Amino acid sequence: MPTNFPRIPVLHPSSWFRDVPFRLIWGLVWPQMMMLLCGIVISLTDIWAAGRLSADVQAAVGISFQIQVLLLVFGMALGSGGMAAVSQSMGAGRMKRAQRYVGLVLASCAGIALFVAAAVWLLRRPVLLLLQTPEEVLPEAGYMVELMLMGLPFFYVVQVGGTLFRAARQVIAPLLIVMVSCLLNVAGDLCFGxxxxxxxxxxxxxxxxxxxxxxxxxxxxxxxxLRRGGLLSRRVVPPLRWLKAGAPYLFKVALPACVNGMLWHLGYLVMYGIAAALPDGASALAGLTAGNRIESLLYMPANAFMVTASVLVGNALGAGDRALAKRTGLALFFLSGFSMSAVAACMWPFIGDLAVFFSMESAVQTQIENYLFFNILIVPFTVSGMVMHGVMNGAGATLYPLIVNTSCIWLIRLPFGWGLAHHVLHDACGVYMAMCMSMTVQTSAMVWIFFRKDWARFALNAHAHHEHKEKA
Incomplete structure (x- = not known):
C-alpha cells in the first residue's frame, strides 16, 4: 500500500456534522433495522419455542447457534472484504469492478461453506465435549448441530449476499428475502415444533x-x-487476469477480519464453556442464550448503523473524500450511542417480565435477569463501538478491530470471567461483569484509533498499474 497519501484531516468539532447525508443514512438504516428485526424474531422464536419444550432443548438451540456463528466467520470475513471493495468501487463509479468482486465473494464463500460443514460434521461430538456441554444436553445438541451443518451453505449465501446488497446500497431486495425467510421459519416453529x-x-x-x-x-x-439487481454477472468467477490484480485486496481485508471473527466467536464459545462448567450449568447456559437473544433487540438498530457506516465510509473513500468519511463516522457514532441508550433505558423496567416470558423455570429466569442487568448497563459503549468497527470495515482497516477485539476478549473478558464466576462469585454473574469490563476498554480503544490513526490508508485505490491490469 503506498504511503504518500494525505492523512485523514483533523476536524474541528464545529464541522463534525457538515455535509453529512442524514437523509441517505436514514434511507439505509430503516430497511436494515427491519431485516435485523426479522432475524431477531427468528432467533427469539427458536428460543421461545425451545423453552416451551425443555431447558435442555433451549440450551441445545443456543449451543448450535453459537457454533453456527463461529463457522460463519469465514464467510463474514469475505463479506467484510466484499463490503470494502464493492462500496469503494461504487463510490468510484466502477460498476464492473464491483460486479467482479461480488462474483468472487459469492463463489469463495460457497466453496468455504461446503468444506467447513464437512469438516465439522466429522468432529461434531468432540466439539460439543470441548465446549463443556452438559451430558444431559448432548443428544439434543448433537441433533441441532447436525441440522445446522446441513444448512450452513445456504446460511452463508444469505448472510454474505445481504452484505453485498448493502454495499451497493440495495437494501429493499434483502429486506424482502429476510421477510419471506422469517415468515417460513416462525410458522414452522409454531406449527411443526x-x-x-x-x-x-x-x-x-x-x-x-x-x-x-x-x-x-x-x-x-x-x-x-443479485442477478436481477445487476450485481452478479453471468460469469460469476472473474477472469484469471483480473483475479491476479483484484483478489489480493479482497483477501488482504478478509484475512484480519477472519482471524478477528474466529477469535471473537471462539471466545464466546469459551465463555459458554465457563458458564456450563458452573454447578448449575444447564440453567446458566439457557439463561445466557435467552439473555443474548433479548439483548439483540437493542443491537438491531446498532447493527444497521454499523453496516451503514461501512457503506458510506467506503463510498466516501472510494470517491477520495477522506473528510466526509470521518464526518460520517462521527455522525453515526453519536446517533447510535444516544438513540440506543434511550431504548435501553426504556427496556430496563421490564427485565423481570422479559425473563418470565422466555423461560418457565425460575433458575433460568434469574440468569436472564442477571445477564440483562449487566449488558443493558453497558449499551452506550457496546453500540458506539460497533459503529467504530463498521467504519474500519468500510475503510478496509480490519487490522485495527482484530488487535482491539481479540485483546479485550482474551486478555480481559475470559480471564476475569473465569476468575469472577468460579472463584469469587461462584455464579454466572461473574461472566456478565467481565463482559462489561471488556466492552468498556474495547470501545475506548476504537475511539482512540479513530481520532489518532490514519485508518483511511487501507482503502482500495485505483493506481495506474492496477487500472492497466484490470482493463487488460
Missing amino acids: LGWLGCPAFGMAGIAWSTLAANALAALLTVLF
Missing part, C-alpha cells in the same frame, strides 16, 4: 427443519435478486 393450528408437533426436529427450509429458500432468492 409446537403443534399449533392442528399441525403435527415434531418438537425439536420441527424447529430445526423449519430453520433449514427457510435458509434454503432465502439462499435461492438471494442469488436471483
